[in-house]
Amino acid sequence: MNFSIPYVTKDYNRKHFPDSEINITYHEDSTPEQLKVFAQEFADRRINVLFLHHEIEEMFSIVSKTGMKNIVVVIPFKYQLFNTVNLLSNYDYYTFEVAQTIYDVWTLINYGVSDIFLGEELLHNLDEIKDICYNCGVKIRLLGDAVPRTCAEEKEDPNVFMASTKFVPRPEDYDLLCEYFDVIQFLSETSNMLNVLEKVWTAKTWFGDISGIMAHDIPIDFPNLHIPKGFTESKLNCKVKCLYGKSTCRKCMNSIDIARMLEEKMK
Numbered sequence: 001m002n003f004s005i006p007y008v009t010k011d012y013n014r015k016h017f018p019d020s021e022i023n024i025t026y027h028e029d030s031t032p033e034q035l036k037v038f039a040q041e042f043a044d045r046r047i048n049v050l051f052l053h054h055e056i057e058e059m060f061s062i063v064s065k066t067g068m069k070n071i072v073v074v075i076p077f078k079y080q081l082f083n084t085v086n087l088l089s090n091y092d093y094y095t096f097e098v099a100q101t102i103y104d105v106w107t108l109i110n111y112g113v114s115d116i117f118l119g120e121e122l123l124h125n126l127d128e129i130k131d132i133c134y135n136c137g138v139k140i141r142l143l144g145d146a147v148p149r150t151c152a153e154e155k156e157d158p159n160v161f162m163a164s165t166k167f168v169p170r171p172e173d174y175d176l177l178c179e180y181f182d183v184i185q186f187l188s189e190t191s192n193m194l195n196v197l198e199k200v201w202t203a204k205t206w207f208g209d210i211s212g213i214m215a216h217d218i219p220i221d222f223p224n225l226h227i228p229k230g231f232t233e234s235k236l237n238c239k240v241k242c243l244y245g246k247s248t249c250r251k252c253m254n255s256i257d258i259a260r261m262l263e264e265k266m267k
Contacts, residue, residue, distance in 0.1 A: 001174075001177065001178040001181055001182060001183065001184060002019065002020060002021060002182065002183050002184075003017045003020040003021070003144075003183070003184050003185075003186070003201075004020060004021035004022075004023055004048065004141070004183050004184065004185035004186070005017050005020050005021070005022065005023065005185075005186050005194060006022075006023050006024070006186070006187075006188070006189045006194075007022050007023065007024045008189070008190075008191050008194065009191075010041065012191055012194075013042070013045075016191075016194065016195070016198055017194075017198055019044075019045070020045070021045060021046040021047070021048055021183065021185075022042055022045050022046070022047050022048070023048045023050065023074075023185070024038065024047065024048070024049055024050070025049075025050045025051075025052060026049050026050065026051050026052075026054070026059075026062065027052070027053070028053045032062050032063075032065040032066055035049065035062065035063070035066050035068075035071070036065075036066035036067065036068055039066055039068035039070055039071050040068065042070070043068075043070060044070075045070065046070055046072060047068075047070055047071050047072065048072045048074050049063070049071055049072065049073060049074060050074040050076065050096065051073065051074070051075065051076070052076055055080075056075060056080045056081070059073050059075065059093075060073060060089050060091060060093075063091050064090070064091070069090075069091075071091060072091065072092045072093060072094070072114065072115075073089070073091055073092070073093035073094075074093070074094060074095070074096055075093060075094070075095045075096070076095070076096055076097070077095065077096075077097055078095050078097045078104075078108070080095070081095060081108070081111045081113075089112075092114035092115075093112070093113060093114060094108075094113040094114050094115035094116060094141075095108065095113065096117070097117070098117040098118060098119040099116055099117065099118055099119060099122060100119035100120075100121070100122070101119075101121075101122070102122070102125075102128070102129070102132075104119075105118075105122070105129060105132060105133070106132070108138075109132070109133075109136045109138055113138060114138065114139060115138065115139040115140075115141050115182075115183070116133060116138055116139070116140055116141065117141050117142075117143070118140065118142075120166070120167060120240075121239070121240055123167040123236075124167065124235055124236065124237065124238050124239055124240045125237060125239050126180045126236045126237060127236070127237050128237075130179075130180050139182035139183055140180065140181050140182055140183075141181065141182065141183045141184075141185055142169060142177065142181040142183070142184050142185070143169065143184075143185055143186075143187060144169045144184040144185065144186050144197065144201065145169070145186050145187055145188050145193075145197060145213060145214050145215040146169075146187055146214060146215055146216060147166050147167070147168055147169075147210075147214065147218050165240060165242065165243065165252065167235065168210055168222055168232075169184070170206070170210065170224060170227070170232060171200045171201045171203070171204050171205055171206050171213075172204055172205060172206070172224070172227075173232045173233075174201060174204045175204070176232060176233055176236075177232075180236065184201070186215070187215040187216075188215045193215070196213060197213060200213060206224050206225075207224070207225050208224065208225070209221055209222060209223060209224060210222040210224045221260075222256075222259075223259045223260055223262070223263040225259075225263070226258070226259035226260075226262040226263050226266075227255060227256075227259045228255045228258055228259070231252065231255045234251055234252065235252060238252075
């Protein structure tokens with residue numbers, strides 16, 4: 001599994017997260033020549049270029065002018081793919097929007113994407129999704145410093161329920177995640193935060209609340225250090241049965257309860 005991080009400085013990206021993908025944004029005042037020079041500077045890396053101000057045909061025209069094959073086009077919105085008929089390109093591309101259903105996964109694959117982000121419920125059905133993507137040569141990406149939104153309804157203690165149903169990326173689960181994901185991408189852009197992420201994901205350990213290594217605030221408290229072993233593994237293919245029908249599964253909620261009780265006793 002590879003890492004994917006924002007561009008900070010030339011020296012920083014050379015020194016930290018060796019061999020990682022580099023993520024940049026192509027702005028309105030950027031030029032194909034500037035992009036070419038950047039891609040040449042990191043010719044040994046994959047460069048993911050997010051276009052925010054261009055139509056899809058313009059994106060590929062700009063990239064083709066560089067002549068660089070290590071560039072991957074990142075399309076902001078899925079609808080841009082859906083409105084393009086028979087999109088053909090010599091460059092890999094994917095959309096930053098997540099696939100929420102298996103239908104979304106197949107639609108994106110049929111549009112030729114090289115990578116895919118998964119929505120909350122698909123992250124609890126990973127055996128099936130992994131087989132589909134692997135057989136189609138599509139990489140599965142995971143945001144390592146963000147927690148996906150969930151469609152969970154608030155039941156009982158909302159904080160406990162939300163924390164238990166969300167797919168929370170944890171450094172402790174690195175080896176397990178390698179079985180399902182091809183790339184872990186970080187949104188954090190500061191060198192200080194990226195240094196922390198590099199350290200904890202290399203050590204596969206984080207001793208604080210999970211919010212401390214998230215790029216954005218999350219509305220749950222998650223005492224990572226005290227989470228019971230097997231917490232994530234039990235969620236990978238549970239299909240969030242707790243959200244539907246009359247399922248009595250409380251494994252995740254009980255794990256959160258135990259972790260918080262242990263955290264309280266350690267104070």
